[in-house]
Amino acid sequence: MEAATTLRPPLAEDPVASVGVFDIVIQMSQDNIVTKTETAPTPPLTGRTTQAGTTVTSMPLHWDDTSSRRIHICFAVATPDEGVPKHNQFEGTLRLKASYVKASGQTVHCVLDVALRIGPRQRSEDLFIFYVVHHVPPQRYCWVKLRAVDANTTKAVASANVKAEVLRDNFNNGFTNINRQVALETNKEGYVSCEGRTTLALPIDWPILFRATVPSHSAAMGYLPRAHMLRFTKDHLKGNTQDAPLRPDNMQLQRINTTQLTNRRFLLDPGHGVVYGLAAARRSQEWFGAHLVADRIAHLLQTRHGVPQENIFWTRTAGFGLIEPGSVNAAAAPETGAQRYEYNLSQRRIRIRNGNPTLLALSALLLTRHSGDTNAVLPVGAEDRARLLQINTATVNTITARINQQLQSSHRRVQPGSVRWDVTTNNYVYTRESTQTLPGGNTPPPQVQAFPITTQDWFEVDDAMLEVLADRSARWSLACEIGGDGNFQTSARTAMRTRGFVDYARTKVLRYLQQGSPQAYFNHGTKAWGPTPRLAYINGIDPECDLYLSIHLNAGGAAAKGQVLLVSRTDPPNDQIRLAKVFVKYVDPCGLGLRQGGVAAEEPNNPAAMLSAQNQRREKYTYFELEFMDAAHSSGGQGQYRYGELIEESRVDEMAEQIVAGIVESLLNRQPNLDAVTYRSTLGDPPLW
Ligand SMILES: [Zn+2]
Known part of the structure; x- marks a missing residue:
């Protein structure tokens, strides 16, 4: 690593008694930089080095300490005497050289050039260079002063933490892996600075991000984080020196209490x-x-x-699927269920559309709960089975009328009020009775019959049933809907379970279908859109x-x-x-x-x-x-x-x-x-x- 200034060769008429002094802090990026061991002490460079006949134009760069990767350099340059017209300014280039080792083992040299200008007996000590030791961006840097202000009052925002970061695109031919960033802060005037230095040298031809946060004790009075992105170009280098730095638009921070979005959608x-x-x-x-x-x-x-x-x-x-209780761990369960059942979202009712229609199957679909990580099937209580009939009186009456129609010619009927859940046969039944008294007072005894339904019978679904469907769908989703390979699924499932996926998913399924939800939610089927x-x-x-x-x-x-x-x-x-x-x-x-x-x-x-x-x-x-x-x-x-x-x-x-x-x-x-x-x-x- 070394620094060099390219001095204009002294002119014959130049008096050399006058000097200008540069005092610069350099921060190097976290790249794998090649460092050399110095074998001899380096003489300090001071104004005396510009005495006649002495021209020292380079010096080694030493980190103040390894962890900071920060370097402090100070040097003098000869300036023409004020008396000499047009020549009273030193103008030159500070060149920093360093190398880094790529992952491939290849060593890459990185040269940084930045323009300097100074007059006699002046001292320039507000300078900070963020030296990105990497093959991108190009070697030229420009000087910048960036200010943070309150967006509403335009007053300076002091004590903001600002991270300046080379945009990391994660391309091998761009910036990947290491975050090339430097922690800065704003001073009293709001200038982004490091160790109080506000004139910053940054690379051109690549987006640079400035991310500002302001520590605050009061949330309402605090500022929202604000990010600013700038890209400096070759055009910005014209006339750019440390005493004529670029001054981009201010970074405008907003107090949280000025960020109301009341009418936004x-x-x-x-x-x-x-x-x-x-x-x-x-x-x-x-x-x-x-x-x-x-x-x-x-x-x-x-x-x-x-x-x-x-x-x-x-x-x-x-969304939810019409998943049979025994299929809660089966991948194709929502599709199989959709073949067998049909659910009307807006009217909140269900029918069996295919296969053998039984109220037993429908009740199992609507009432069976599960427990544990294995989704074990829990028995359905008799009260729950009875509830399905109670909330569907109209449908039960329609079916009863249909049965009575069919039984009429044989002088039989459904005994009024006899449709019920029967614990003994574990089924929905009705009592079939005769409507005539045979000679001799012999009336055929009533018989218990399975209660038949058809694919045309629609049944109402109540909140608890919908919750059962939602819960089973959440469980199925955890069991069968995780993407990726087997190892990933297992790991993700554990993480999701720990974070309460089943409860969360079930709650969301129901929330989208609650009263007052947009009418559109009741279109396009039961599954997630x-x-x-x-x-x-x-x-x-x-x-x-x-x-x-x-x-x-x-x-x-x-x-x-x-x-x-x-x-x-x-x-x-x-x-x-x-x-x-x-x-x-x-x-x-x-x-x-x-x-x-x-x-x-x-x-x-x-x-x-x-x-x-x-x-x-x-x-x-x-x-x-x-x-x-x-x-x-x-x-x-x-x-x-x-x-x-x-x-x-x-x-x-x-x-x-x-x-x-x-x-x-x-x-x-x-x-x-x-x-x-x-x-x-x-x-x-x-x-x-
Ligand atoms: Zn995606």
Whole structure:
């Protein structure tokens, strides 16, 4: 590692008695930097080194201490005397050189150039360089002063913690693995600084993120986290020196009590479902994580940002199947059940549509409860069986009339009031009696008969029965609806059970179908909505929502990582890309950076219907693929997956907070000029990312 200044060669007329002094702190990134051992003490460089005939133009770089990777350098340069017109400023370049070793073992040299300017007898000591020792970005850095202000009062926000971070795209030809970031803070004037130094040298040609948080004792008076993304370019280097730094737009922090969203409307769309209608995409573990996050987003919007509950819309993603009690652990149970039974959601009634119709079978479907992790079948009590008849008096009367019709010619009938649950025969029965008295007073004795039903008989379903269906569906979902390979399923199931999946899923199934739910919820069958009904619902919300959010967790490989916002492969609207860029600044669930640059087109072999042009709200629509759930758990435990971390309460809260911070910025106070901050210019027309 070494530093060098390229000095203009002294001119004959230059007096050399005058010097300017630079005092600079350098922070190196966490790359695997090559360090050398010095064999001789290094003479300190001072102003005296510019005495006539002495030209020292380089010096070694020493870390103050290894853990900080911080270097303090101080040197003098010869400045022409003030008396000499036009030549009274030193202008030059500070060049830092260092090498790092790539994972492949290859050593890569990284040179940093930054422009300096100083006059005689001046001292420049406000300087801080974040030296990213990596082959991307290019070697030129520019000087920047960035200020944090209150969005409403425009007063400085002091004591904010600001993380400056090179956007991590997780591409090998970009930035992967290490987080190249530096912890900064704002000073009294609101300037982002390190050790009080506010003139920052940062790399050009790559997005740089500044994430600000303000510690606060009062939630109401506190600030929401704010993220700012900048990209410096070659154009910014013109005239850029430490005494003429760039001054980007201020980072505008908002006090929480100024972030009311009272009249705003939101649609939340957790991906997948409980008994998901699109059977090929069943991943209940993903739904669980996504719905937990969405719940928390709704909570924050309501309690902190004043959004009325009725302004938060949900696609119906928790559904139920007509699963037979003995099939609760059978993969195809919802489809088998749909062959045999038909449920009318809006009228809340059920019939047997195929196979041998018996009230016994129907009652088992509607009344059987389960227990334990094995979903053991519990016996159904006689009172519950009787209740099915009690709430269906009209249907029972219709069936009785039909039986009487059939019995009429043989002078028999259903004994009035005799339809009942019979414990002895374990069946629904009625008493068949004769309607005539035979000669000699011989009346045939009454007979107990099974109570027959047909495929045309509809039966009412009460709350408790619906709860039974919902509970069985939640249990089936835990047993049979988890995606991924066997090891992952086992691990995810344990994590879901620990987090209370069955209770949660059952509650959601019922919540979507409670009184007062949107009429649309009672369409499209009992299962969780697939993409088509979701899109119909989204397109139909009137007036339109301000934002539509689909939330998924990603999957696809042990080594995969990063947050990504998906857009359509064909012509994503520019406003959708703009919206995604706002979220890119905030959402980083596990601190692992971005996947494929953060905003990416859907995979060609895995298109998402929700992103298609059939979604008429794409300008206000964001599709989150939060972290990879099937990658290894950060603890590295055997058989442990990241999924377990993603559904932890603290992580769910954090993801929701990040998304809500993005929501607030996107609706209330978008960072100006974000269009100019691009990544690889592959998305948008003109390129926006
Ligand atoms: Zn998904």
